[in-house]
Amino acid sequence: MALPKRIIKETExxxxxxxxxxxxxxxxxxxxxxxxxxxxxxxxPYEGGLFKLELFLPDDYPMTPPKIRFLTKIYHxxxxxxxxxxxxxxxxxxxxxxxxxxxxxxxxxxxGAPNPDDPLANDxxxxxxxxxxxxxxxxxxxxQEHAKP
Amino acid sequence: MADHSSSRPQHQSPAxxxxxxxxxxxxxxxxxxxxxxxxxxxxxxxxxxxxDNDPRDHHLQDHGESDDGTDSLPGLEEVPxxxxxxxxxxxxxxxxxxxxxxxxxxxxxxxxLQWRQVGPGRFAVTGTxxxxxxxxDLSGGGGGGRGGGLDTGPIGGFAAMLNSIIGxxxxxxxxxxxxxxxxxxxTHAPQNTGSGTTADGHRFTYTAxxxxxxxxxxxxxxxxxxxxxxxxxxxxxxAAFGEGPGGxxxxxxxxxxxxHSGPDDDGSARGTPLSxxxxxxxxxxxxxxxxxxxxxxxxxxxxxxxxxxxxxSTSNAPGPASxxxxxxLPRKLVTNEMLGSEGKAECSICMDEVQIGExxxxxxxxxxxHHTCVSAWLAEHDTCPHCRKGITQRPDASNHAxxxxxxxxxxxxxAADSMQSPNPPMPGSFExxxxxxxxxxxxxxxxxxYRLQNTDQTRPQESRxxxxxxxGIGGILRRGLFGPQN
Numbered sequence: 001m002a003l004p005k006r007i008i009k010e011t012e013x014x015x016x017x018x019x020x021x022x023x024x025x026x027x028x029x030x031x032x033x034x035x036x037x038x039x040x041x042x043x044x045p046y047e048g049g050l051f052k053l054e055l056f057l058p059d060d061y062p063m064t065p066p067k068i069r070f071l072t073k074i075y076h077x078x079x080x081x082x083x084x085x086x087x088x089x090x091x092x093x094x095x096x097x098x099x100x101x102x103x104x105x106x107x108x109x110x111x112g113a114p115n116p117d118d119p120l121a122n123d124x125x126x127x128x129x130x131x132x133x134x135x136x137x138x139x140x141x142x143x144q145e146h147a148k149p
Numbered sequence: 150m151a152d153h154s155s156s157r158p159q160h161q162s163p164a165x166x167x168x169x170x171x172x173x174x175x176x177x178x179x180x181x182x183x184x185x186x187x188x189x190x191x192x193x194x195x196x197x198x199x200x201d202n203d204p205r206d207h208h209l210q211d212h213g214e215s216d217d218g219t220d221s222l223p224g225l226e227e228v229p230x231x232x233x234x235x236x237x238x239x240x241x242x243x244x245x246x247x248x249x250x251x252x253x254x255x256x257x258x259x260x261x262l263q264w265r266q267v268g269p270g271r272f273a274v275t276g277t278x279x280x281x282x283x284x285x286d287l288s289g290g291g292g293g294g295r296g297g298g299l300d301t302g303p304i305g306g307f308a309a310m311l312n313s314i315i316g317x318x319x320x321x322x323x324x325x326x327x328x329x330x331x332x333x334x335x336t337h338a339p340q341n342t343g344s345g346t347t348a349d350g351h352r353f354t355y356t357a358x359x360x361x362x363x364x365x366x367x368x369x370x371x372x373x374x375x376x377x378x379x380x381x382x383x384x385x386x387x388a389a390f391g392e393g394p395g396g397x398x399x400x401x402x403x404x405x406x407x408x409h410s411g412p413d414d415d416g417s418a419r420g421t422p423l424s425x426x427x428x429x430x431x432x433x434x435x436x437x438x439x440x441x442x443x444x445x446x447x448x449x450x451x452x453x454x455x456x457x458x459x460x461x462s463t464s465n466a467p468g469p470a471s472x473x474x475x476x477x478l479p480r481k482l483v484t485n486e487m488l489g490s491e492g493k494a495e496c497s498i499c500m501d502e503v504q505i506g507e508x509x510x511x512x513x514x515x516x517x518x519h520h521t522c523v524s525a526w527l528a529e530h531d532t533c534p535h536c537r538k539g540i541t542q543r544p545d546a547s548n549h550a551x552x553x554x555x556x557x558x559x560x561x562x563x564a565a566d567s568m569q570s571p572n573p574p575m576p577g578s579f580e581x582x583x584x585x586x587x588x589x590x591x592x593x594x595x596x597x598x599y600r601l602q603n604t605d606q607t608r609p610q611e612s613r614x615x616x617x618x619x620x621g622i623g624g625i626l627r628r629g630l631f632g633p634q635n
Contacts (some may be wrong), residue, residue, distance in 0.1 A: 004499075005499065005500070005501065006498075006499050006500045006501075007202050009500045010500065018542035062498060063525060063529060067459070080456070082451055084455065084458065091465065091466075091538075092466040093466070094466070095532070095534040095535070096497070096498040096526050096534045097497040097498065097520070097534035098534075099500075133364070134629060
């Protein structure tokens with residue numbers, strides 16, 4: 001199946017105009033599969049961490065959202081221990097006007113603004129609500145432990 | 150007791166050395182060094198020492214036992230009361246055997262199963278059965294038609310069970326449950342029916358392996374083929390060993406098993422095959438992780454949850470717009486106004502640049518796209534890719550009342566829209582890497598707003614056959630439970 005022009009364009013733009021703090025590099029043997037890294041946003045417990053993700057563009061992309069998963073262990077109420085991300089634009093609020101770039105920015109923003117009221121990792125969200133400072137400290141520790149560049 | 154000096158040494162698993170004990174002189178030696186006959190006094194009255202059956206203790210307690218070297222005594226022995234309670238399919242023959250038993254308690258029927266896990270998904274099953282048959286059994290006891298002939302019932306069935314369960318797996322010979330007899334004749338189950346063994350009128354020790362074959366070259370018999378379906382096998386095993394995993398069946402084989410010290414002796418049980426047996430089956434299933442619809446491991450559960458999440462990933466999204474509505478969308482030609490500040494614009498779905506004079510389709514919200522691009526999207530979700538406003542103007546527009554809030558909560562092109570001062574907003578004309586991302590970033594702050602609003606919109610979507618991917622489990626269930634939707 002030929003690669004749609006849109007994917008080629010997106011890839012080119014990601015290469016030519018990279019987003020600060022974000023990189024997405026397609027696999028040579030599968031141009032729909034990207035190795036992604038996202039820098040932890042500053043002023044967040046993930047600051048200083050380099051988070052690896054995998055991103056896959058399904059056949060019907062952009063009519064369906066890309067599939068994205070954290071590969072780096074991360075302590076976040078909207079990311080579960082398998083790295084699955086609870087983000088509306090990756091699910092029901094996907095729009096074909098969104099792009100890899102915008103989705104990755106959304107994920108970076110999610111790191112900066114955890115939302116324990118819409119959790120995927122229930123235990124983490126619980127901790128986040130009960131004792132936010134402790135949860136943030138745990139997130140910081142995990143970042144030191146698992147997300148060192 | 151010391152009867153069959155002719156029996157061959159038993160094959161032992163290499164890892165284990167049997168310690169022998171002589172009842173005459175109380176000498177002890179390794180069986181693989183000196184065999185079954187006492188190297189000190191030459192007596193045949195010897196026994197294998199086991200962890201749970203130490204003849205040395207017994208020798209001290211009950212010396213009188215040693216005088217019953219009379220295996221061929223007629224069936225004087227009464228059926229022990231517990232035998233009636235043994236819940237086995239071959240109860241009759243068990244009783245027969247017991248009627249025929251001599252009073253050497255060591256010759257009580259012994260079934261000993263050892264189930265051990267030797268690796269992930271691999272098991273070693275060790276079974277030893279001891280059956281006593283006397284010639285008198287043929288004429289007396291439970292009737293002429295029974296006796297030795299029926300002894301194949303339990304043994305053959307048992308063998309078939311083992312065979313069925315483990316298939317060709319190699320079975321260790323029993324290393325722990327040895328009957329403390331000095332001699333063991335290994336016979337094949339069918340041989341018990343044959344004249345040879347019953348005519349001998351003596352004791353047989355049957356050591357079962359997963360693959361059964363004649364162990365006695367003097368009494369060859371046909372190979373036993375697996376006879377039972379696994380179900381029957383399991384039922385048989387449960388029945389044979391009592392119900393609970395703990396093996397608390399008060400009159401199950403435990404009594405048989407330790408018949409060494411006499412039928413009246415309720416002492417230490419010879420082995421407790423029950424709980425390992427239960428553990429076996431649960432482990433077998435757990436090892437595979439997935440059997441049928443059940444889930445036995447965290448990975449399997451994660452896999453299923455991931456599947457559900459993927460299948461339902463867009464199920465909360467708004468349903469499709471009707472084809473008529475899509476077809477009736479107004480077309481317009483790209484004008485210079487629609488281009489951005491750099492004089493370029495692109496369809497944000499295919500990301501192809503549009504040229505002045507090219508025909509595009511405009512939605513009610515005035516966002517425009519290639520017709521093929523936006524109709525493909527609208528056929529799945531009735532939302533504008535930029536502002537999420539639906540194109541359908543219907544009385545049931547309660548959805549769209551909600552959709553109008555999108556602008557205030559943020560949407561993919563909110564920032565782009567606000568950047569574009571001219572009316573109407575032309576989101577297709579914003580610069581590719583312009584402010585769009587920040588619009589998305591903002592959106593994350595209030596994702597739940599969409600959730601609530603969108604849940605109302607799932608119904609029309611699931612009634613569309615074209616929307617197979619987003620119908621998901623819910624749609625399948627609904628169709629399955631309530632029939633096709635109208």
